[in-house]
Amino acid sequence: MQSVEKAMTVLSAFHHADGPLTLTQVAERAGIDRSAAQRMIHTLRVLGYIRRDSDGNGFLPGIRLLDHTLDYLRLxxxxxxxxxxxxxxxxxxxxxxxxxxxxxxxxxxxxxxxxxxxxxxxxxxxxxxxxxxxxxxxxxxxxxxxxxxxxxxxxxxxxxxxxxxxxxxxxxxxxxxxxxxxxxxxxxxxxxxxxxxxxxxxxxxxxxxxxxxxxxxxxxxxxxxxxxxxxxxxxxxxxxxxxxx
The missing domain is CATH 3.30.450.40 (GAF domain)
Incomplete structure (x- = not known):
């Protein structure tokens, strides 16, 4: 349960962001330390829920999140x-x-x-x-x-x-x-x-x-x-x- 909660907190870090977030920014917005943020970002990247930005300097929400938006709207x-x-x-x-x-x-x-x-x-x-x-x-x-x-x-x-x-x-x-x-x-x-x-x-x-x-x-x-x-x-x-x- 804590892992799920932490994953949602990391994804929520992008709320109201104006662009890609660095690892430090994700950790600060999520209220967790950098090591925990790094591990969670790695897992979410593997699953497609977070991606690197085109310059490789930060992170953005991943394409898999759109699947859940579609599921909500169609159901x-x-x-x-x-x-x-x-x-x-x-x-x-x-x-x-x-x-x-x-x-x-x-x-x-x-x-x-x-x-x-x-x-x-x-x-x-x-x-x-x-x-x-x-x-x-x-x-x-x-x-x-x-x-x-x-x-x-x-x-x-x-x-x-x-x-x-x-x-x-x-x-x-x-x-x-x-x-x-x-x-x-x-x-x-x-x-x-x-x-x-x-x-x-x-x-x-x-x-x-x-x-x-x-x-x-x-x-x-x-x-x-x-x-x-x-x-x-x-x-x-x-x-x-x-x-x-």
Missing amino acids: DPLVRLATPVLQELRTAVRERVDLSLFDNARVIYAIRLQTKRQTLNATLVGHSVPSFCTSGGWAMLSRLSPDRARAIVEASDRRPFTPHTITDVDEIMARIAQTRADGYALAISQILSGEIAAGFPIMDANGDPVAAIHIAGSLAEWTPADFVQRVVPPGQQAARAISRF
């Missing part, structure tokens, strides 16, 4: 149910449509359907963003008890992404309360300046929030009122079609 019943629904939604709204999964303080994107405006992070399945400042995060937090939602917000790293990112706990809770009343979330310039996004919660059979639909557009093309009028009805319909899967 998860929520992702399988949501995929055709979101494809229809993307055709209807002609804006970026995402499905994120709830992981308390963060949301993790499992489906990304793009428009002509694309950045690398906006195309990657597995990319995560904080719950406290995203439309999908607000949507899912609004379906928790206020006490639990506040606890998640208070425990979050609330560093701003833009000058408009809301970081005050009480103000965030007010947005979550508004989302609860409206049935959808509207986030403006929270993660990316000039972006407007609507979020719609997806509930499981027990009524707990497990995912959210995000629809994102540009303030250069939409007023908030027009965006809400255009995307909220089909977004809510799609969320209802997927909920209680």
Whole structure:
């Protein structure tokens, strides 16, 4: 069990890395000594879960990790149910449509359907963003008890992404309360300046929030009122079609 835990810790060292990691960096991020890191990296390289970078100066995640990503996406019943629904939604709204999964303080994107405006992070399945400042995060937090939602917000790293990112706990809770009343979330310039996004919660059979639909557009093309009028009805319909899967 300790070996498995140590392997997961080493693989997790690459979270938020900007490039290849040296042996020392892996050891520091994993919280283990260099000798233990070296042994674990060797084992993971043999298995294909870690590889050398092209310059041979550091390490990167290995190609075998993609096998597990595929297994998750093709076997998860929520992702399988949501995929055709979101494809229809993307055709209807002609804006970026995402499905994120709830992981308390963060949301993790499992489906990304793009428009002509694309950045690398906006195309990657597995990319995560904080719950406290995203439309999908607000949507899912609004379906928790206020006490639990506040606890998640208070425990979050609330560093701003833009000058408009809301970081005050009480103000965030007010947005979550508004989302609860409206049935959808509207986030403006929270993660990316000039972006407007609507979020719609997806509930499981027990009524707990497990995912959210995000629809994102540009303030250069939409007023908030027009965006809400255009995307909220089909977004809510799609969320209802997927909920209680």
